[in-house]
Amino acid sequence: MKALTVSIWHWLTRRVLGIWAALRTRGFWSDAIVLLCGVLFLYSAGDKLRGHEAFRVQVGKSPILTGYEDTVAWAVPSIEIAIALMAVPLWLRRIGLYAFFALMLLFTGYVVLLLRDGSLVPCGCNALFEAMSLEAHVAMNLAFCALAATAVFLSPEPNLRFDREHPLCRDFLVPAGSRIRSMVARFKRKEAKGSER
Numbered sequence: 001m002k003a004l005t006v007s008i009w010h011w012l013t014r015r016v017l018g019i020w021a022a023l024r025t026r027g028f029w030s031d032a033i034v035l036l037c038g039v040l041f042l043y044s045a046g047d048k049l050r051g052h053e054a055f056r057v058q059v060g061k062s063p064i065l066t067g068y069e070d071t072v073a074w075a076v077p078s079i080e081i082a083i084a085l086m087a088v089p090l091w092l093r094r095i096g097l098y099a100f101f102a103l104m105l106l107f108t109g110y111v112v113l114l115l116r117d118g119s120l121v122p123c124g125c126n127a128l129f130e131a132m133s134l135e136a137h138v139a140m141n142l143a144f145c146a147l148a149a150t151a152v153f154l155s156p157e158p159n160l161r162f163d164r165e166h167p168l169c170r171d172f173l174v175p176a177g178s179r180i181r182s183m184v185a186r187f188k189r190k191e192a193k194g195s196e197r
Contacts, residue, residue, distance in 0.1 A: 026154040033151035034087045037100050037144065041084040045077035064113055079103065093155040101148040108141040 048055045052073060060069035083103060087096030115134050132140070 030093070030151050030154040033147050033154070034093060034097070037097070037148060037151070038084040038087055040144065041080040041100070045080040045084070048073070048077040048080075062114070063117055064110065090156055094152055094157065097148050097152045097155060101145055101152070104141050104145045104148065108138055108145070111137045111141065 056069050056073035059065050059072050065072055080103070083096055083099045085096075086092050086099060111134050115138070
């Protein structure tokens with residue numbers, strides 16, 4: 001029993017030290033911020049798509065977006081999903097974070113225009129933030145902009161040069177190509193054995 005207790009203690013200690021070491025890395029914080037921003041955009045897009053008609057009507061009530069409600073009601077959730085997915089691969093992360101930052105600034109500008117106009121139309125972001133005032137929306141959007149800007153500096157440079165060292169090529173195309181070559185070689189060997197008989 002004592003040996004089991006000591007083993008569990010050592011296992012827990014290694015895990016805690018591993019977490020402590022991870023907390024001091026740039027990659028951990030970049031991943032955490034990307035996860036937070038991605039969850040925000042995916043939840044927001046899902047909420048807009050689930051209540052699509054209500055979102056479209058709400059956008060139509062806006063004095064700024066009147067007449068564009070059909071386009072905006074489909075474009076905004078689609079762009080949010082695309083940006084959330086773009087920030088996942090490390091080689092595209094900075095581009096996704098720049099897009100997140102730009103879209104959040106655009107949302108902030110829209111809310112500021114609503115405030116200056118004096119209209120009480122809610123921004124239609126999602127059900128989670130529906131009860132917030134427009135001023136609170138501006139503060140929250142600016143906080144997410146600051147998080148995205150921080151993550152840009154913590155994330156690796158985008159690797160858009162497509163060569164054998166590119167993650168997509170290295171992790172997918174090269175193994176798939178070698179499997180295809182081995183299958184073709186096996187097929188040719190079988191074919192050669194069949195023609196010899």
